[in-house]
Amino acid sequence: xxxxxxxxxxxxxxxxxxxxxxxxxxxxxxxxxxxxxxxxxxxxxxxxxxxxxxxxxxxxxxxxxxxxxxxxxxxxxxxxxxxxxxxxxxxxxxxxxxxxxxxxxxxxxxxxxxxxxxxxxxxxxxxxxxxxxxxxxxxxxxxxxxxxxxxxxxxxxxxxxxxxxxxxxxxxxxxxxxxxxxxxxxxxxxxxxxxxxxxxxxxxxxxxxxxxxxxxxxxxxxxxxxxxxxxxxxxxxxxxxxxxxxxxxxxxxxxxxxxxxxxxxxxxxxxxxxxxxxxxxxxxxxxxxxxxxxxxxxxxxxxxxxxxxxxxxxxxxxxxxxxxxxxxxxxxxxxxxxxxxxxxxxxxxxxxxxxxxxxxxxxxxxxxxxxxxxxxxxxxxxxxxx
Numbered sequence: 001x002x003x004x005x006x007x008x009x010x011x012x013x014x015x016x017x018x019x020x021x022x023x024x025x026x027x028x029x030x031x032x033x034x035x036x037x038x039x040x041x042x043x044x045x046x047x048x049x050x051x052x053x054x055x056x057x058x059x060x061x062x063x064x065x066x067x068x069x070x071x072x073x074x075x076x077x078x079x080x081x082x083x084x085x086x087x088x089x090x091x092x093x094x095x096x097x098x099x100x101x102x103x104x105x106x107x108x109x110x111x112x113x114x115x116x117x118x119x120x121x122x123x124x125x126x127x128x129x130x131x132x133x134x135x136x137x138x139x140x141x142x143x144x145x146x147x148x149x150x151x152x153x154x155x156x157x158x159x160x161x162x163x164x165x166x167x168x169x170x171x172x173x174x175x176x177x178x179x180x181x182x183x184x185x186x187x188x189x190x191x192x193x194x195x196x197x198x199x200x201x202x203x204x205x206x207x208x209x210x211x212x213x214x215x216x217x218x219x220x221x222x223x224x225x226x227x228x229x230x231x232x233x234x235x236x237x238x239x240x241x242x243x244x245x246x247x248x249x250x251x252x253x254x255x256x257x258x259x260x261x262x263x264x265x266x267x268x269x270x271x272x273x274x275x276x277x278x279x280x281x282x283x284x285x286x287x288x289x290x291x292x293x294x295x296x297x298x299x300x301x302x303x304x305x306x307x308x309x310x311x312x313x314x315x316x317x318x319x320x321x322x323x324x325x326x327x328x329x330x331x332x333x334x335x336x337x338x339x340x341x342x343x344x345x346x347x348x349x350x351x352x353x354x355x356x357x358x359x360x361x362x363x364x365x366x367x368x369x370x371x372x373x374x375x376x377x378x379x380x381x382x383x384x385x386x
Contacts, residue, residue: 088112095119097142102126110135118142126150133159141165149173149192156181171196172214179203193218194236201225215240216258223247238262238280245269260284260302267291282306282324289313303328304350311339321345326379327353337371348377 088101089112097119106112106128114120115138122145123136130151136143140162150173158181160166166185172194179198182188183206191210195217204210205228212234220240226232227250235251238260245264248254249272256278264284268291270276278300279292286306292298293316301317302324309329314320320343330336333356340346349372351357357364365378376383 089114089116092117098122098124100124101128103128105129107131108135109133114139121145123147133157136160137162144168144187146170160185183207204229211253212236226251234258248273257281270295292317299345300324311335314339318343319345322348324348324350325354326350329355331355331359333367333371336368340372341374344374346372346374349375350379352379 088104088106089099092099094116096117099114099117099120099122101112102124103126106125107130109125109130109132112135114123114135117139119142120139121142123143124147126147126149128151130148131153133148133153133156136146136159142165143163144165145168146163146166147168147170149170153171153174153176155178156171156176160169160181161184164184165187167187168190169182169185169188170190170192172192174196176193176196176198179193179201180203182191183203186206186209188207188210190212191207192214194214198215198218199220201215201220201223202225204213204225207229209231210229211231213229213232214236216236216238218240220237220242223237223242223245224247226235226247229251231253232251233253234256235248235254236258238258240262242259242262242264245259245267246269248257248269251273252275254273254276257273257276258280260280261283264281264286267281267286267289270279270292271294274294275297276295277297279295279298280300280302282302282304284306286303286308288308288310289303290313292301292313296316297319298317299319300322301314301320302322304324304326306328308325309331311325311330312335314323320340323340323346330351331354336351336356340349349368351364351368360367365381365383368378369375369383
């Protein structure tokens with residue numbers, strides 16, 4: 001009887017993570033250390049690599065192997081000519097007030113010859129290959145918004161020295177390690193440094209008009225050197241390595257603090273910013289809400305994914321409108337009612353993933369609705385009104 005014929009196995013490409021490259025591996029069935037390839041396998045031991053029967057290669061031009069002067073330029077297919085950076089803006093109106101040129105592989109800002117656009121107020125050069133901030137001096141008088149998000153900038157340098165009229169600067173998703181050479185930008189109201197390599201908040205003195213500062217996804221361990229930002233209304237520092245809320249005193253205008261995914265255990269330093277209206281502090285190391293009772297103006301409180309077992313401390317927060325408390329250790333419905341029932345403006349609560357919800361999921365929402373009749377949304381579900 002002839003041997004059974006195996007069905008060909010289709011090569012499977014592993015799922016790709018967005019923003020990451022795929023590294024090609026050696027096509028040989030084993031590594032140099034003699035171990036079998038760790039690639040994909042099926043029940044027959046197939047290791048995920050496409051097997052191509054060897055074929056004898058035939059050289060069309062064998063003389064290329066022996067003649068060092070050989071050239072095959074005449075047979076080269078014409079490729080696409082990539083224009084220089086300066087040609088990218090040739091079709092722009094010289095009177096334009098906005099230039100947007102994203103994902104265009106721009107390497108040199110100077111080569112764009114931006115001085116041609118004397119009325120430009122907003123420039124967006126996101127997702128390019130820019131390494132140096134330069135080439136803006138010729139439009140310093142008109143430029144107010146500059147967006148260099150997602151480039152290859154590792155240091156700020158002196159390319160911003162003349163841009164004293166900037167109100168918005170976005171340097172997110174670069175490789176910047178130090179905040180420097182921006183303290184003279186006294187007209188700034190919005191500053192973005194998301195996803196860089198910054199380990200220290202520094203050199204922000206003079207930015208007395210700054211209202212919004214974003215430093216999420218960096219390497220910051222301490223809230224410091226912020227006291228001069230007297231106009232700051234929003235501070236975003238999620239996904240860092242911050243262990244303490246100390247360092248916020250002096251921020252008399254702060255209304256919103258986002259400090260999710262850090263290492264905060266103690267809320268008592270919040271007494272230095274009693275005017276706070278929104279606090280996002282999920283994914284930290286909180287075990288209680290002690291210390292929050294001074295923040296009586298809080299409207300939104302996000303404390304999900306901590307180790308909080310009690311809502312004690314929320315009593316004085318009479319202006320509370322939204323409480324997000326999923327995935328904690330809250331179990332006592334009577335305490336929930338006691339701490340929250342008197343808050344007439346409370347419209348939204350999230351308790352999913354707490355013992356309060358897990359022990360009786362079928363009855364959970366009805367119990368919360370009866371305890372807090374003013375609430376209009378419980379987790380992702382809107383409460384029906386008769």
